[in-house]
Amino acid sequence: MPSDSTSSPKEQPAPLTSGSTLARLGGIGIVLLSVAGAFLYLGGWFTPNALTPPRFADAFERVDGIYSGFRRNHAKGVCVSGFFEGNGQGTRLSKAAVFRTGRVRVVGRFSLSGGDPYVADAPDTVRGLGLLFWLPDGEEWRTAMINLPVFPVNTPQGFFDRLVATQPDPKTHKPDPEKMAAFLASHPETVQAIKIIKSHAVSSGFDNSMYDGLNAFRFVDAGGTSIPVRWSMVPVQPFEAATTTGTAQGDKNYLFYALIASILQHPLQWHLIIALGQPDDRTDDASVAWPDGREQVDVGTLTLDSVESEETSRARDINFDPLVLPAGITPSDDPLLSARSAVYSQSFTRRAGEKKEPSAITPSDVRK
């Protein structure tokens, strides 16, 4: 404690020997280096092989290339807007204002999975729907859904390894089937999930697709009681099975053009269906569906009545981070949720500063 030696400013302490000075300086150096080392350790400087958001984004860039200004995944898309009309049925499950009776404004974005923003539309390519609900009190709810009943992987590492397995070989420019086979051999959950996915018929377009929130979340009611839930948007537009006509005709954007034509003809609608989990339903594994017979509650209707090219819509510059949640909705223990939030954020930060190249679907396409 230095207080004794400094009881009077005029009283000089006995001079240190040069050895003692060196020892003290060395001690100070060690302390400072330890603090700096701890800081760098927290920043991952000593674990260069750990899975981080930048390494995830790098992997997307290696597989699909870098397209300036575009999302690193689900790069091809169009933007939409409309409203969500709650019917009040959700208020007993969650205190989130979005579930009260009444309308909230919504912007969204339909997309195809993959990092190539000019990829040719194909029926089997995963379709995405990102939505942002503006709640009346200034809160927001964002969700990013896809048209698969379950997710093919259940951990961030699984997602990463599967992505790497799809990386095109530099010689053949195609993914190496052996790498995918090796991935599947060590990921039985993916094999199971693909079986479930294959058993669901793909619809003909974006407008009659069902979109699933994939991860489990928790709804918290006004009394603080929380229950596990999963949600999906179920189309009002009647189901029609997918055909490959569009691709066969060589129309690269046929799915998007059909969506634009459809939305210009009449507003498109989906019911927001909440599945209520039982206490022992798994909430940490997006690759398995909950058992049949779980209570389903229709909490309101999404209406999308306007479509825009990415170039003119503010939705292009929104990160549909699935963990932007209002009070009343909380994350589950699914490890994919934090990973999605982290990697989306990294993708958003990378593209934010890049020059924005024109989208495949141009402003003139949406005015036809």
Added chain:
Amino acid sequence: MTTEQRQFTASMRFLHWLMAAMVLTMLGIGVAMVASIAGYHRLVSIHRPLGILILILVVIRFVNRRFSTLPPFPASMSSQERLVASASELLLYTLLFVQPLVGWGMLSAARYPIVLFGSLHLPPILPHSVMLYAVLRRTHTVLAYLLFLTFIAHFGAVLFHTLVVRDGMFSRMAPWRVRAS
């Protein structure tokens, strides 16, 4: 009995140590969260409200400092050393004020909601512009490293004065009361 004031006032010392703990925690969370997958969401959820709390505290601290009497520098310090000490103090205050504002501003420019906890959130302070976000996001990183380096320099200087020069530098800001004899 009136003796020469040897220490910063109790409120200044309290704010100093409270903010020291908060800022170090914040720097650690910040550098960890950008490299984190599993902990990302939890860390961000702490980072945002803690940053705003630091912004509020630094304003209180600055006002408090203006209205407090400061102890003199130790006699051992030359006028150049005093100039460097004052400049680094000003730099720390500036960084502690600007860094949370840049964070708030960059979230505003990205149109992320600035949620503190529950439904409590702050309004955006800048227009929605991803280019602006990109610049501020980089600035936030640069300022964080600068803040960390300034902290290391401050910590190192105090250790040097206290342990090598032995002029009682630390006792001026010691959390406990040091009695003048």
